[in-house]
Amino acid sequence: DGGxxxxxxxxxxxxxxxxxxxxxxxxxHDAMYWYRQDPGQGLRLIYYSQIVNDFQKGDIAEGYSxxxxxxxxxxxxxxxxxxxxxxxxxxxxxxPGTGFYGxxxxxxxxxxxx
Amino acid sequence: xxxTTQPPSMDCAEGRAANLPCNHSTISGNEYVYxxxxxxxxxxxxxxxxxxxxxTNEMASLIITEDRKSSTxxxxxxxxxxTAVYYCIVRGTASKLTxxxxxxxxxxx
Numbered sequence: 001d002g003g004x005x006x007x008x009x010x011x012x013x014x015x016x017x018x019x020x021x022x023x024x025x026x027x028x029h030d031a032m033y034w035y036r037q038d039p040g041q042g043l044r045l046i047y048y049s050q051i052v053n054d055f056q057k058g059d060i061a062e063g064y065s066x067x068x069x070x071x072x073x074x075x076x077x078x079x080x081x082x083x084x085x086x087x088x089x090x091x092x093x094x095x096p097g098t099g100f101y102g103x104x105x106x107x108x109x110x111x112x113x114x
Numbered sequence: 115x116x117x118t119t120q121p122p123s124m125d126c127a128e129g130r131a132a133n134l135p136c137n138h139s140t141i142s143g144n145e146y147v148y149x150x151x152x153x154x155x156x157x158x159x160x161x162x163x164x165x166x167x168x169x170t171n172e173m174a175s176l177i178i179t180e181d182r183k184s185s186t187x188x189x190x191x192x193x194x195x196x197t198a199v200y201y202c203i204v205r206g207t208a209s210k211l212t213x214x215x216x217x218x219x220x221x222x223x
Contacts, residue, residue, distance in 0.1 A: 033211060044213075048210060106157055
């Protein structure tokens with residue numbers, strides 16, 4: 001079955017370390033997104049990519065970086081510059097453009113700074 | 115991108131209809147309205163979408179006003195498992211998903 005796989009489910013990071021969250025999809029979707037969710041809050045857009053080798057900053061991109069070398073993959077790196085990285089991270093994908101194209105979400109990665 | 119406004123929380127008795135409103139007064143003519151829900155610490159789940167006409171599927175109904183400035187998601191017979199945060203989303207430019215604050219629906223016995 002097609003879907004989005006996020007790994008790991010739980011991730012612990014020491015302060016000052018960079019960590020990379022994986023997001024892989026086999027839906028042949030062009031567009032992919034990374035969101036951050038803090039406890040009791042909604043989802044905030046970090047980065048998004050509409051095509052391979054292209055991506056744009058979302059609303060809270062500072063301290064994060066992404067790459068899109070393959071259509072299927074959109075990894076997110078949380079750098080040491082991110083002051084408060086502890087959060088729940090969600091990856092999503094869809095076909096681009098207006099009109100109805102369903103969005104698929106991964107099951108998320110919970111990152112904790114220790 | 116059109117923004118959405120939802121009440122922060124609502125309660126509903128089990129078995130009754132839950133009516134969740136959403137305001138999207140700046141929506142443009144070709145933008146769809148989507149509804150998703152998120153159960154604690156899981157990825158959001160698609161519920162329903164619409165453009166102009168009312169829509170119904172096995173999960174819910176979506177009522178969109180004629181001027182398209184607001185919509186209502188209806189869960190006809192709410193159960194305890196429907197307790198979740200419900201997001202009303204308008205698909206904006208560049209396919210971005212812009213999430214509002216959502217409505218926390220609490221279904222009670």
